Structure formats: structure tokens, C-alpha cells
Amino acid sequence: MAKRRTQYVCQSCGAAQPRWLGQCPECKEWNTLEEVVVEKRSGKARSRRGRSEAIASDAVPGAEMDRLETGLGELDRVLGGGCVPGSVILVGGEPGVGKSTLLLQAAGRIASSGRTVVYVTGEESAAQTGARARRTGSASPHLLLLAETSLEATIEEIRRCKPVVVVLDSVQTMRCGDMEGAAGTVGQVRACASEMVDLAKSTGISVFLVGHVTKEGTLAGPKLLEHMVDVVLYFEGDATRNYRIVRNAKNRYGATHEVGVFEMTGRGLEEVSEPSGIFIDKDRPPTPGVAIHAGAEGGRGLVLEIQALVTSPGYGTPRRSVTGLDPGRISLILAVLDRKAGLHVLTEDVFVNAPGGLRITEPASDLSAAAAIVSAITNSPADRETAFTGELGLTGEVRWVGRMEARVAEVRKLGLRTLVVPEKNLTEAARMAGESVQVVGIADVSRLVEIVTG
Secondary structure, three states, rough: OOOOEEEEEEEEOOEOOOOOOOOOOOOOEEEEEEEEOOOOOOOOOOOOOOOOOOOOOHHHHOOOOOOOOOHHHHHHHHHHHOEEEOOOOEEEEEOOOOHHHHHHHHHHHHOOOOEEEEEEEEEEEHHHHHHHHHHHOOOOOEEEEEOEEEEHHHHHHHHHHHHOOOEEEEEEHOOOOOOOOOOOHHHHHHHHHHHHHHHHHOOOEEEEEEEEEEOOOEOOOOOOHHHHHOEEEEEEOOOOEEEEEEEEEEEEOOOOOEEEEEEEEEEEEEEOOOOHHHHHHOOOOOOOOEEEEEEEEEEEEEEEEEEEEEOOOOOOOOOOOEEEHHHHHHHHHHHHHHOOOOOOOOOOOEEEEOOOOOOOOOOOHHHHHHHHHHHHHHHOOOEEEEEEEEOEOOOOEEEEOHHHHHHHHHHHHHHOOOOEHHHHHHHHHHHHHHOOOEEEEEHHHHHHHHHOOO
């Protein structure tokens, strides 16, 4: 009798080791290695797609294929115009944020056009999912619900139904019979995702995979999962707030870092086509510690507030609390303000927040965050009609930023009067702004202090 071959796979990063170790050598996590049986796939399984032949790139059939719109404009924006047939889309987010609701509504919109959609639920019963579909207005005779956790049974039913879109909610609940281990382990998640990718590419079905995220904010399962799929979307938001953000981290068929904005209501998710208005309060009187950021996410301009609070430390080491921005960049801004602008902020408690639950990733937010901090520490309210954009360098210079057209257009749309930009962007921004917006160019952080404090 042949001895079965095993290896130890890290449940955090997916790295395989020949023997058990207390700490994974790859990701340095402790007690994450679990024993799995190595299965050799048969020659028939390995050649499932049959023999392949190389063909000329200009002769590939279907090279110009039509995208399938989901019916949710904000989701289509992030996807690059809709689903590409045969694509696999991974949607990640924290439990309760609304991933299932988003995809159920998208599935309902597609099904309402007469196309067949299969929604596979491994976490709820068909009755529970059907009740949500009726509540959100997504129920349709062409939207088929399948409560199943066996991957083989799921694929068999999908092939029978011949849908255009499949939603698998979630990939962590599915179990492949060819692999040992419980559902949700690294081996199972990888095997299930691989089978669904094969299904999508061989049939032209668009597949949505729902995935959970870890406490660090990354998708649960092996990192390889993100490389296997065509599109990776993150659905972000606080369960205590109404607004949700869908952001693409990877897109083989379109631009990355696009965002879509939704509002959670009793009837499901509602699209927010003009999101800038919800992230600023134009009626608020001038208040120290508040600055307006002229941002850009993908091809969309996004104007929002950044708030800061600077107080004397109550004890010991000064505290730093950052929400919605990169804490590393806030530390850089504080060091630059202390060293180059003469503001002694390194010895103070500093709290910085981007209200509304939006996470800002672009370095162009440096200037507006710095303006909010300067306003807070000097107790000088920044002008409510002035927006800021720019990246700070370690020497105190304000560096050039891109996507200026989207920023200026959003500032004009909201009726703001002044836009502070890096000096190297001045000519470009002034030409785009025309006479409706005064554009001010600054070269270093000391000039920012003068503008904020008047």
C-alpha cells in the first residue's frame, strides 16, 4: 500500500513546508502550519481543456467582446464598464458590510433583462436569500438560487442552467471533494477558486467570488487567490454608517483604483452618483482643524473634508490616531511641519480623520492633511471655500500631482472659490479652472502656513 504524502501549508499565506514548524518562514506568523494531503491529479483531469494550439493575436475570435452591464452604474464604473464574459471577479469585505446585498442586487438587475443568473449561497438557505431578494426588489424568474457547499454539485448545476453570470457566496464555504481538509482552509480555497476559473474560461460565464477579509484588511486565504482572478474589488465601509465604498485593487480589463459609492438603506444599496457632496458640509462655519481635499480616485474627482485635532499630551509618549489615511504619511507630514515650518507638533497628541468612512490612499492628500493640522495647532480656521491638493516631500517642498483635470472639475462643480496646488501644477490648473476658481500655486510648506493662518 502506497504511503500517502503530506505537507504543511500555512493558513495565512499559503506557503508549503515539508515538515511542521512553529513559525511560517514566509509570513512569520505563528502556529499557522497545518498538515494537508498532497493529491496527484489524473492525466485526464490535467488535460481537461484538451490540446491547445497557438494562433495569431489578430485572429483571436471574440477579441472585441461586449461587456455585460450589471445595471448598477457605480459597480460598472469600478469594473471598467461592466463584466467581461469569462472573467472571474473577487469581491472582498468585512462581514456585514453588504457584499451579498450588492451582488444580489446586481444579479437581479442582470436577470431582469431576461438573462439567466445563478446565485450560489453557501452561508444562507435559499429561503433566506430569496427573502432578501424580494426586500431589495431583485427577485426574478431568471435569478436562480442554489444553496450548496459541494463544488462538484455546484458546477454540475451551473452547466445544466447555462447562466451568463454566477455569484459564489462565498468561496470560503465551498468544499472540493478532491482535496482533504475543511472548507475555508488554504488548500480548499485555492482548489475551489481554480475550478471556478477553469469553468469561467471554458464557458464564457462571468463569475463573482465573494471572499472575507482578515482583521488586517486583506482577503482571507492564500495571496495566490488574487493572482488567479481577473478583477479584485474591496467593499469598504463601517457597519454603523450608511455609506459604502467599492474599490478595485486589480483589473485586467480596465483602470485600477476606481471607486464607486453606495448608500445602505432599508431597501438595499442605493447608488450615489455625486459623492463629493456627502463628504463635506458646506454649511458648517469655519472651524479650526478642518480642511477640504481636492482628491481623485481613478478618473473621478472626489472632494472631501480632512479633520485634525492637536492637543497637549496627557502623559508619556504623544499619541497618534489616524482614520481613513495612511498613518505613515501623517508621521511624515508631522515631521516636515516640525522641522521645516517651525510648528512644534511632534510633542503633541495628534488625531487625523477622513469623515464618512472613505479611505484615502493617494499622496496628493498630504497638503490638505497638513492644512488641517496647521489649522488645528494654530487655532486658525481654514477658508471653507478653499480646497488643497499636493504631495509633501521630506525637504518641505510641495510636489507635482496628476489627474488635475478631475480635481479642478469637481472643485468647480461644488462652487469652491480657491484651489491651492503645487507650483508645478499652477499653469495647468489655472487653464482648466478658467475664471470661476482662483488657483494658487505654492512651492513649500511654509507658504501653506501663511495661507491657512492668513
